[in-house]
Amino acid sequence: xxxxxxxxxxxxxxxxxxxxxxxxxxxxxxxxxxxxxxxxxxxxxxxxxxxxxxxxxxxxxxxxxxxxxxxxxxxxxxxxxxxxxxxxxxxxxxxxxxxxxxxxxxxx
Amino acid sequence: xxxxxxxxxxxxxxxxxxxxxxxxxxxxxxxxxxxxxxxxxxxxxxxxxxxxxxxxxxxxxxxxxxxxxxxxxxxxxxxxxxxxxxxxxxxxxxxxxxxxxxxxxxxxxxxxxxxx
Numbered sequence: 001x002x003x004x005x006x007x008x009x010x011x012x013x014x015x016x017x018x019x020x021x022x023x024x025x026x027x028x029x030x031x032x033x034x035x036x037x038x039x040x041x042x043x044x045x046x047x048x049x050x051x052x053x054x055x056x057x058x059x060x061x062x063x064x065x066x067x068x069x070x071x072x073x074x075x076x077x078x079x080x081x082x083x084x085x086x087x088x089x090x091x092x093x094x095x096x097x098x099x100x101x102x103x104x105x106x107x108x
Numbered sequence: 109x110x111x112x113x114x115x116x117x118x119x120x121x122x123x124x125x126x127x128x129x130x131x132x133x134x135x136x137x138x139x140x141x142x143x144x145x146x147x148x149x150x151x152x153x154x155x156x157x158x159x160x161x162x163x164x165x166x167x168x169x170x171x172x173x174x175x176x177x178x179x180x181x182x183x184x185x186x187x188x189x190x191x192x193x194x195x196x197x198x199x200x201x202x203x204x205x206x207x208x209x210x211x212x213x214x215x216x217x218x219x220x221x222x223x224x
Binding site for chain 1: 201
């Protein structure tokens with residue numbers, strides 16, 4: 001199945017800073033999603049983005065399907081952005097496979 | 109989007125007992141649900157695919173006799189951890205996959221299982 005590589009594994013930011021998270025995929029992407037896992041464990045859907053660029057407030061994402069990677073941009077970070085960010089894709093199997101996650105800590 | 113409700117959100121059980129976790133689809137009919145497990149500070153690992161009206165399919169390395177999955181109706185999938193041991197303590201979360209009327213996957217709230 002598809003392999004998902006996320007970077008960086010950990011990120012510490014000062015409030016107000018910008019950041020970029022990256023996911024690389026070993027196979028063609030079909031159902032690429034970005035999630036934020038809150039401290040209670042719930043997965044919050046951020047973007048469904050198998051290709052192109054989307055923006056939602058301070059967050060935006062870009063997927064370059066031909067090169068099998070996706071980027072998540074967080075601008076003007078806030079302490080509430082802290083948590084773990086996951087990307088995932090199903091490849092050709094229909095089963096969503098997750099990257100290892102990026103743990104983001106935003107300091108006030 | 110789809111609403112997936114998981115219950116309980118947390119449970120503590122004694123070693124050797126069984127625990128049932130329910131995953132309900134509230135506003136759609138789910139022919140398929142996925143079950144994931146997440147250990148502390150790790151990623152979500154797919155355990156099995158729950159299929160309505162037929163046997164679940166398990167990922168390599170997952171003991172089907174220990175993690176019993178039942179998908180008897182189009183709105184309910186259950187995961188039973190049988191003869192639980194401390195090493196089964198984990199976060200379990202179910203998901204409605206894309207393709208059932210929407211393009212993205214939606215997840216339940218998750219269940220934190222602690223076996224003492």
